Amino acid sequence: MVTKSIDWRHLDLTSWTKFLERKDAIQHALGYEFREHELLLQALTHRSFSHESRKHQKAQSYERLEFLGDAVLELIISHHLWQRYPDLPEGELTRLRAALVKGKTLAGVARRLAIGPVIRLGRGEKIRKEHNRASLLADVVEAILGAVFLDGGLNAARTVCFKLMDKELRELDPKKVRNYRSLLQESASQRALPEPSFRLLKMEGPEHEAIFHMEGWLTQEYRATGQGRSKKEATQDTARNLYFILNPDETESPPPSSPSETNETNTTDEPQHPPQGSKT
Numbered sequence: 001m002v003t004k005s006i007d008w009r010h011l012d013l014t015s016w017t018k019f020l021e022r023k024d025a026i027q028h029a030l031g032y033e034f035r036e037h038e039l040l041l042q043a044l045t046h047r048s049f050s051h052e053s054r055k056h057q058k059a060q061s062y063e064r065l066e067f068l069g070d071a072v073l074e075l076i077i078s079h080h081l082w083q084r085y086p087d088l089p090e091g092e093l094t095r096l097r098a099a100l101v102k103g104k105t106l107a108g109v110a111r112r113l114a115i116g117p118v119i120r121l122g123r124g125e126k127i128r129k130e131h132n133r134a135s136l137l138a139d140v141v142e143a144i145l146g147a148v149f150l151d152g153g154l155n156a157a158r159t160v161c162f163k164l165m166d167k168e169l170r171e172l173d174p175k176k177v178r179n180y181r182s183l184l185q186e187s188a189s190q191r192a193l194p195e196p197s198f199r200l201l202k203m204e205g206p207e208h209e210a211i212f213h214m215e216g217w218l219t220q221e222y223r224a225t226g227q228g229r230s231k232k233e234a235t236q237d238t239a240r241n242l243y244f245i246l247n248p249d250e251t252e253s254p255p256p257s258s259p260s261e262t263n264e265t266n267t268t269d270e271p272q273h274p275p276q277g278s279k280t
Contacts, residue, residue: 029113031163032148032156039065039147044115044140046130047206048122059120062143066209069146072154073101076145076161085174092174098236099177100168103138103229109164110137135229139209180240187246193218196242198235201225214238222246 019041026040027033034040047061077100081093088096099105110116116131119140130136141164149157162169184196201213212234217223224245226238244250 026118030144030148030160032152032160034147034151036151039151040144041120043143043147044118045120046122046125046136048125048130049120052122062140063209065143065146065150066139067146068149069142069144072145072149072157073142073161076154076158077101080162080169088174095179096172096174096177098233100165100172102233103135105165105168106138106141107134109168110141112167113164115140135205135209135211138229178240180236180243184239184243184246187243188218191246193222193246196239198238200231200234216242218242218246 020037023034023037023040042060043062043065045059045061047063050059050061074097077097078093081088081096085093085096116137119131119136121130125131145157145161148160181196188194188196196216196218198214198216201215204211204213209229211227211229212231213225213227214231214234214237215223215225216235216238222242222245224238224242226234226236226241228234228237
């Protein structure tokens with residue numbers, strides 16, 4: 001069953017009273033009815049709103065729920081993949097899980113449900129239209145799962161997770177989930193190029209919702225940048241961008257056979273003076 005989007009743009013969650021009047025529409029979109037509605041409101045409340053609304057008792061931010069929801073999501077997806085693919089090795093399961101729980105995927109889930117317009121933001125964040133930011137949307141999805149877990153337990157969180165990610169789970173194909181760091185290493189080796197190197201350029205935002213910006217290179221001619229909600233995710237994004245610079249005629253379609261798994265835990269040691277320039 002595909003989750004239908006609710007038109008949330010008319011829902012004003014500024015006050016607790018208005019939230020109670022409209023909670024049914026939100027719960028319908030999630031496929032779950034909360035016993036403690038404060039948890040749902042908290043899952044939709046950014047820290048900027050909390051800082052500007054200290055006088056309101058209900059204005060707790062979603063940060064702690066996001067922390068919990070991140071772990072709940074990984075557990076649910078890990079268990080699902082373990083059952084769904086009994087013959088896949090650990091490395092392949094890790095790759096599939098990373099594709100499902102990464103920020104880009106979760107932001108897509110949030111946009112499909114039109115969650116952004118109902119996130120409670122401070123005035124500055126509203127002006128900057130932060131409700132469209134992918135990392136924030138992904139955080140809210142995790143916070144919602146954390147709220148459901150606290151309210152109804154693991155089985156309830158699993159049901160909501162499967163409903164929200166129905167499209168992603170149905171379309172998941174191990175042969176189509178590409179490990180771009182592995183592909184980049186293989187492609188560079190075939191061209192007698194050095195192994196890719198990566199370094200962290202900067203980290204933006206508070207620690208709980210930081211965006212990591214990475215740079216990667218093979219030679220002075222081949223360089224790229226990328227970003228993600230973790231160093232690992234940013235490294236993969238950078239490897240993807242660098243891979244397509246190295247292979248400009250290739251599309252996103254996967255090769256006939258899936259690439260071999262490589263260790264993604266640590267990035268290559270950084271040279272003292274990374275090469276300059278990029279291939280475009």
